[in-house]
Amino acid sequence: MEFFILLVSGLLGLVTPVGLVADQTAENAIRSQLAQVEQLQVRVDNAPTHQLLQGKVEKVRVAGRSLQLKKWQDIRIAALELETDAIELEPRSLGKKRPLFKRPLQAGVRLVLTQQDINKLIQSPQFMVMLQKLKINTGGSLNTAQKNSVYHFTNPNVKFLADNRLSAQVELQDRSLDKPLSIRVESGFRIVGGRNIQLVNPIVAANGEQVPPQFVNTVVNNLNKRLDLSNLEGDGLQVRILKLNMKPEELEIAAFLRVEPSSRFLETPSL
Incomplete structure (x- = not known):
């Protein structure tokens, strides 16, 4: 999600008070959010000039690799x-650091992620900090001595399998354990109602x-x-x-996104 928001922030300045919106301008704006890129193509479908001056763009299309x-x-x-669908900004906000959206931002997104890149991400220092904050609620399923323990995840690793199944390995550490507990999980996935990702036959x-x-x-x-996306x-x-x-x-995801003008996700991220 943060990747999408960073792309959006790169598009915020595309509509200028003089109505100049060009494919190269858009591409440069997006490239500014990236450390590396192998291939990137951007196309902006411009509205008539008088609509551009009012902060309107018909459509933005982005395709990239690596x-x-x-x-x-x-x-x-x-x-x-x-x-994206049509983008409409508040005219009075054009040229400012954070232009304001006049109507919801809607977009279709397709992502392809590799197993190697996912493992690099979940083993990164930033992600490991997030894992250290994650706690398991056993709901009393363990004995009294264990159920109040706080478990920390370390050394995560995933493997993509066929038929929408995933294998994951991780270690659980706790002060009550003499040595880390090695956990292996294999599970399928299914999407319910387009918004709820559920584990199947874990x-x-x-x-x-x-x-x-x-x-x-x-x-x-x-x-x-x-994993219920309606929480957002x-x-x-x-x-x-x-x-x-x-x-x-390889993992392929296609999704539809709608961001309301008042959403905190449209706040320009600090780079």
Whole structure:
């Protein structure tokens, strides 16, 4: 999501008070958000001049390969396709640091991520900090001595499988454990209503021994709630997943995004 918002921030200045919007200008604006890029093409469908002066652009299309963010240099997008609906900005905000949207920003996005790049991301220092803050709520599934423990994830690794299945390995560390607990998870994925990513038939093993189903179900139910994208709607962001296709070495995602003008996600990120 942050990658999309950074692209949007690169588009905010495309409509100028003199009505100059060009493909090269748009491409340069997006390139400014990237540390590296192998290939990038941008096309801006201009509205008539009088509409440009009012802050309107008909459509923006972006296609790129091997894109790497400046802010998160451990994120690499193998392939990106993005196409917006008409963009309309408040005329009084043109030329300012943060132009204001007059109507919701809508776009279709297709991303391709590789297994290698996902592992690089989840093993990065920034992501590891996020993992250290993640806690497991066992819901009382473990004994009294364990259920109040705080587990930290370390050494994560994932492998893409066929038929939308994923294998993941991670270590759990806690002061009550003599040594890290090696966890292996294999699960399928399905999309419910375009907005809820759910785990399907998960298999969990700890140090080679299968984890009791009641504990697995508790954790899976908690994760399924976190993966409900409708949780973002309170912040003015709607996401509908149109396609999720996982195969060995590659993950493809297609989604529709709608960002309300008041959404915090349209705040210009600091670079």
